[in-house]
Amino acid sequence: MKHSSVENFVIFVALLFLYIQTSAQGYLKAETFKGADLYADVVQYVKFGIHRTGTEGDNKTSEWIKGILDKNGFSTEYVPFPVEQFFPEKTSLEIGGKSLEIFPVWPVKEANFSINAPLAEANKDLTGISGKIVWINQQSKERSFSFMDEDNAAFIKKIIDGGAKAIVLVTDNAAGEIAAINTLPGVSYPIHVVQVAPKDVRNLTESNAVLTVKGTLKNVTARNIQGTIGSGTKTVIISTPISGWFTCGGERGPGVATFNALAKWVAEKKLPYKFIFTGNSGHELALHQGTHIFLHEKAPKPADVRLWVHLGASFATFAYTKSDHGLTRETKADTNRIVYFAGDVENSVSQAFGKIDIKKAKDKAYGELVVAQKQGYSPFIGFVGTASFLLFHTKLDDASATSPELLEEMANAIKQVIEFELAKDKI
Template identity: 30%
Template sequence: MLATGAATAVRAAPAIAPPDAAWLQAVLERFAGFGIKASGGAGDTASGVWLESDLTALGFRCERQAFQVPYAEVREATLAVDDRVAPVFPQALVKTTGVNGLTLPLKLAGAGGVLDGAIALVVLPFGRWISMAQPPVDLALADAFDRGAAAAVVVTTGPTGETIGLNVSATKPGFRRPVVILAPKDAEPFLAAAKVGATVTLTVDAEVGKRSAFNLIGRLDRGAAQTLIVTTPRSGWFTCAAERGAGVAVWLSLAHALTAAKPGVNLEFVATSGHEYIYLGGEQYLEHHAPKPADTRLWVHIGASAAARDWHELATLRPLPSADSQRVLTATPDLLEPTRAAFKGLNGLEAVYEANKANAGGELVNVIEAGYRSAIGLYGGHRFFHTAGDDMRCVSGDLVQPVAKAFRAAIDGALRT
């Protein structure tokens, strides 16, 4: 069924250069329609099958690079005090409480003191949170558990009031006790409870383990000495319509355009899973499959929030027709000028920084450190980043179109250098 649907989508959306906004809109809607993109889950797998069908129709030889990822199928995840019950997001790597939950005093972690026999409430400062590895998160949790906390509830204070899922390493030991995320909009009664050490019940009932996920790797061999690699992640905690969908739409438009253009390089297009486990899929591809640096003409990485909608912060968030400027573009020194020329006038992207460990983000950091000499990469974090609210309100074909055109121009410029 998935393959048939994908083939229909391919026939309905012929290659267009420059990319057409309506075509991009259809790609975005298709991607969002697969639902939650947690690595190895139904939405992630279905999106990979769809993209595989599209690349195959363009003539790419496709393969799936399989690897194992953690997962949690949640049956119940709640925090309750008196008659107030709020949903919580079990933070990976998920540790359960059992069906009966933990009924213990709730205490503010920031107040100091012993936390033995208590659940710690960690309230983060305002930010667009990304990862458990960020020091304000990691250090606060380590400190709470060092002081004896039996579990931790993290309030991800951010621009929407929603729960923000945090990326986490799948290869490093996680915290041995339950950690959950509580939406700021739901936090008030629990803040009041924590101030007086009131008893709450935290329940995390889930099936946890590991399952298979895959990177989609499509190669179009032109018999050239070098290869153009174009990568984008497709997985994430929620639906990821703007976070991942915008990059997928740019990536797919480039596959269509470059197949037709026939540049003098081989093409390798990669859509990775495992992104929310701190670039696990990208690391797997880089380590086991990617062409060597000497055999690579250019590596283009299209990361998060490539073309997410901006919002006015008034009494309520109100959508704007423009893109969120919290997106960052980097390029290696040899490509700074052509990349700046290609992205001129695109807010947040016109200031192109040198791609190095300090400036590059996402999977491109590993690419640079692995010795790839010519690279362009984008990353960002829009208002609904890592939240369940990242749906089709947050992105459109009109927002993606100028970014897709700019990437095409930047690639053309890079291949001429």
């Protein structure tokens, strides 16, 4: 059967439209990060185990990320740095026949010790504490040890000067668990300082106690993993911390998963920029030791950086509520998470996150990007959770703290904010 020229033209147009539509659908599919893939990366990250700097889990993580970057055409390298790391084996505080779980405050002074002494709560005047194991209940003293700062370090020093044999911190945590404390640069203690869970505070009585810590101190090599791709005159930096105290599913997982997805996307898009992807270890040590290493050894000058995107802590975790029965995980995201930014990026942020319940902080940096901001890097965009993520820095923080849906929403918005921002450039 023969068709007229008009019919042939109509058929041609119809087929062309179908081809364009099909191609566009495929393009859009390739452009969208899938929640199942992102969640699989979080699960894999958690499976590596404890992520403390320079440990086996940390090194497996950087090796895994390096493999992803290599596969996608990045030029990769490890950026090593030395760390004295403590590997605990047994830690306990025994009181009246009960054994309480404890966790040493880093840096650990001595790998193996046992102290038998009276237990006493720190009073307002810090009197009568000489020769005792002194415990500090932050709830009663209106002092939070969730994060170590100069004021808390000075308070601990006063207790040490008062003759205490050891110190036990009760850090406030709604889950009732030990929430590990990050370290400060150059701050260490001449006596042993440990943490106990707030759920165990009722067992801290005025009686004799035995504080025991057994483990190993080792000099290890920690490492950042860095990948570079592209050859533009301006650089885009994508960074995420990769280390943490425990398995860090909600704290680190979303950042690591989004980091991997963005690396694959950048490799496929071939954008006219040089991209540096840096996964930094040392997050929990000395105010982000790995970021300091990156800035000191590998980062381009601020004037050469078009945009810095930092994938910080807990930005795609569930909200949790506390009741007399414990913690309840809600079905929605923690809406106290923050997107922070500086430079002329506010419109891009507003476009990308217009339909997402997230707090916005202009001309502000949090976490590791504070270090970069002080050195003049701008514009930047970063993401961070808040203290309302109740599993933060605890052993309970695993892959169940997030979900494919939460990850997909945030990862795609992060990709969009990068697209909106770079679309401004006439390249």
